[in-house]
Amino acid sequence: MKAKGIILFDIDHVLINIEMLRPFLKNVNEEKWQDQDLPFKDSVYEGAIEIIKRLQEDFELGIFSECGNLPYQNRKLSESGLRHFFNPNFIFITRSKERDARLVRDRLAGKYKKVVFIDDRLDQLKALKQVMPKLITIRVLSPKYINQKSDHKPDFQISKLSEIFNALEKIGV
Ligand SMILES: [Mg+2]
Numbered sequence: 001m002k003a004k005g006i007i008l009f010d011i012d013h014v015l016i017n018i019e020m021l022r023p024f025l026k027n028v029n030e031e032k033w034q035d036q037d038l039p040f041k042d043s044v045y046e047g048a049i050e051i052i053k054r055l056q057e058d059f060e061l062g063i064f065s066e067c068g069n070l071p072y073q074n075r076k077l078s079e080s081g082l083r084h085f086f087n088p089n090f091i092f093i094t095r096s097k098e099r100d101a102r103l104v105r106d107r108l109a110g111k112y113k114k115v116v117f118i119d120d121r122l123d124q125l126k127a128l129k130q131v132m133p134k135l136i137t138i139r140v141l142s143p144k145y146i147n148q149k150s151d152h153k154p155d156f157q158i159s160k161l162s163e164i165f166n167a168l169e170k171i172g173v
Contacts, residue, residue, distance in 0.1 A: 005114030013142035062090030122150035
């Protein structure tokens with residue numbers, strides 16, 4: 001068990017630039033996407049892997065991601081080359097973060113001193129915070145959700161992933 005706690009990552013707009021994948025998906029028949037080569041590796045944000053490796057020295061790493069298409073999201077995590085950095089016991093890929101927030105809470109219960117959740121959507125940070133009051137939330141500003149309104153005030157806001165080290169230090173994690 002890593003000393004400092006666990007960091008849960010959202011995938012889309014945090015680790016993976018899904019806008020980059022969109023043009024490829026447009027040309028793929030709904031039933032045929034499984035057979036297509038999609039550039040998942042190239043869609044990982046520059047520097048993200050180095051950041052994950054550095055965080056791994058002190059933290060357990062998990063995933064909390066929402067997507068309407070679960071096989072697609074699972075494939076994205078595997079084929080991007082990211083999956084093996086995360087503890088398989090704490091990879092949560094769901095159709096609704098709001099619905100499954102309690103499941104995440106129960107799985108983590110009592111295991112880690114600090115739990116950090118990093119996401120670009122305020123409503124999704126809020127969904128987990130509501131059931132885990134001690135959760136530390138970090139919002140990544142993504143172009144898509146930059147204007148999202150919510151009554152959730154994240155503990156920290158960063159404009160790119162590399163700022164996470166600074167945020168963790170300021171939060172005292
Ligand atoms: Mg996202």
